Amino acid sequence: MKPETDLSTLSLAILGLISQRPLTGYDLRKVFLTTPMGHFSSSPGAIYPALRRIEDAGWVRGRTGESKTRRERVVYEIAARGLAVLKQHLSRPVTRDDVIWRMDDLMMRFAFMDGIVGREMTVRFLEDFASQIDAHVADLQHYFDSAKSILPACGKLAMENGIQGYEMNAQWARRAIQELQ
Amino acid sequence: MKPETDLSTLSLAILGLISQRPLTGYDLRKVFLTTPMGHFSSSPGAIYPALRRIEDAGWVRGRTGESKTRRERVVYEIAARGLAVLKQHLSRPVTRDDVIWRMDDLMMRFAFMDGIVGREMTVRFLEDFASQIDAHVADLQHYFDSAKSILPACGKLAMENGIQGYEMNAQWARRAIQELQ
């Protein structure tokens, strides 16, 4: 049985944004189109079904007809259960698999932490994040050392890029911890 | 009409690996499981259908029954059309959208360039890659400057992480150009 906190990345983004302030589907599309959150969908075919799903789950509530005009418009706001789910999702421990397969998710979980989980939990997240990355980098480095003699030039450079990316993330996390304290 | 070089990331990975040497589906699974190429599938439900698709497209050929035992085993090798498609795909110009939405693809395209496209094309790729990133970073920075006063602490830090990641990639590309020459 899957945990109730198992959100798709898009659902997490939507839930996180709505938790900050009530938004319509169109508002969400604009956010995804015009801000750096925007390596997301922004397509109606993704957003409206996702909104429907998290509404059916009871995580958000849609209110219709608050505008002066009769133009259809649904403003979604976070529900108590949605906030609980979000909190639980943001509080999940950082696993190795998260670092390898769901880096986007991790970054989004972090980005939404203000006001949802405490500063202590946020720092804890960053510490785990950094140490999981360290462990993964050690593995990658080990593989790299044993394989670099047979890797073609571009393959080698691509691997170096990957390792440097992870190292940058760990450094960033440690700087972020300093700044939060 | 979509160009014939519009490969899914997984298909690109498979085609690129098979272009280096003949492999079975199981070999591919092992690569995805045990090497840093492995933030891929590695699940039979992804690999075998993908292999079937690129075989049906005439990009690889499967040979059965070369082993001494009668255990079923299909070795795939690159076909002329597959090599052409791969070459064309790797030669595509680096667009802004690639940088924003398909960074994984870009890295994989680069990783497979040895022996497929010339060094000149490879360097050209890295130059375009770096300058597209520069342009994107300028945009992000612009957005960040205008939004940082209203962004919550974690949101701000997450954005900084994103920008730094792009900057790292541009620096890596420029170092890679030096190394290739």
Added chain:
DNA sequence: GTCCGCATGTAAGGCGTTACATGATTAA
């Protein structure tokens, strides 16, 4: 003689993509 690794597959389900569709409002 049983367990583990090799080796290939199928079925159901989820979810994002593209493309299409529809109608209201506002600015030129």
Added chain:
DNA sequence: TTAATCATGTAACGCCTTACATGCGGAC
């Protein structure tokens, strides 16, 4: 009044995920 923007949706499709299924061969 015509185009652009607001605003919400549906339908077809592709492809990955998870889970299940199956059988051979070697090692202990």
